[in-house]
Amino acid sequence: MSVPPREPRLPRAFFARDALVVARALVGCLVVHESPGVAARVARIVETEAYRGPRDLACHARVGLTRRTRTLLGEAGHAYVFVVYGMHDCFNVTCRGVGAGHAVLVRAGEPVTGLGEGVRLDGPGRFALAMGLTRGLDGADVTAPPVYLLSRAKRPRISVTPRVGVAYAGEWADRPWRFLDARSAHVSRPPRGALGRG
DNA sequence: CATATGATTCCA
DNA sequence: GGAATCATATGA
Numbered sequence: 001m002s003v004p005p006r007e008p009r010l011p012r013a014f015f016a017r018d019a020l021v022v023a024r025a026l027v028g029c030l031v032v033h034e035s036p037g038v039a040a041r042v043a044r045i046v047e048t049e050a051y052r053g054p055r056d057l058a059c060h061a062r063v064g065l066t067r068r069t070r071t072l073l074g075e076a077g078h079a080y081v082f083v084v085y086g087m088h089d090c091f092n093v094t095c096r097g098v099g100a101g102h103a104v105l106v107r108a109g110e111p112v113t114g115l116g117e118g119v120r121l122d123g124p125g126r127f128a129l130a131m132g133l134t135r136g137l138d139g140a141d142v143t144a145p146p147v148y149l150l151s152r153a154k155r156p157r158i159s160v161t162p163r164v165g166v167a168y169a170g171e172w173a174d175r176p177w178r179f180l181d182a183r184s185a186h187v188s189r190p191p192r193g194a195l196g197r198g
Numbered sequence: 199c200a201t202a203t204g205a206t207t208c209c210a
Numbered sequence: 211g212g213a214a215t216c217a218t219a220t221g222a
Binding site for chain 3: 060063066067068082083084085086087135
């Protein structure tokens with residue numbers, strides 16, 4: 001059994017920065033989800049992507065303020081959880097500040113505690129599912145329970161590639177805004193034909 | 199109200 | 211390579 005993590009909790013100021021900065025800084029950090037009746041689920045982030053507001057045509061904020069983007073356009077440090085392809089939840093954390101529309105998508109992690117050894121967290125859908133981060137948590141403050149993040153103990157080796165699954169966004173799809181722990185075996189396997197290397 | 203599409207995953 | 215499957219955005 002693992003020892004409970006003792007790293008400090010990430011404060012709102014951590015998230016109140018450009019998503020590009022936050023996305024890189026989150027690789028290696030821990031996500032904690034405490035829910036009643038089960039052990040706290042803890043995962044180490046090994047892959048993120050930055051989404052940078054209305055001008056970023058791959059970012060949901062491009063459509064302006066709607067019910068879906070209400071959280072995305074709100075205060076930094078909140079969970080932005082949405083459903084994609086009618087079946088998968090994606091867990092993001094809002095960044096920068098009100099109206100910015102910045103967020104970091106957590107695309108993969110590796111199990112730390114409360115998840116079991118064989119559990120796969122590679123891919124945004126699998127990460128959200130295993131961690132129990134469903135749409136009911138959309139808008140939740142991630143600086144306090146039940147969902148919060150912990151600082152990383154050591155700075156990981158980072159690889160950078162373009163974002164996955166955003167080919168529709170034209171030249172914005174080519175921006176190198178995906179960050180991976182270069183030494184982790186738990187990063188997602190990009191769709192066939194996608195650009196990028198580990 | 200009707201339609202198109204997607205920050206994915208699984209199967210053949 | 212292609213299906214599954216539906217919330218969301220957009221246009222009639």
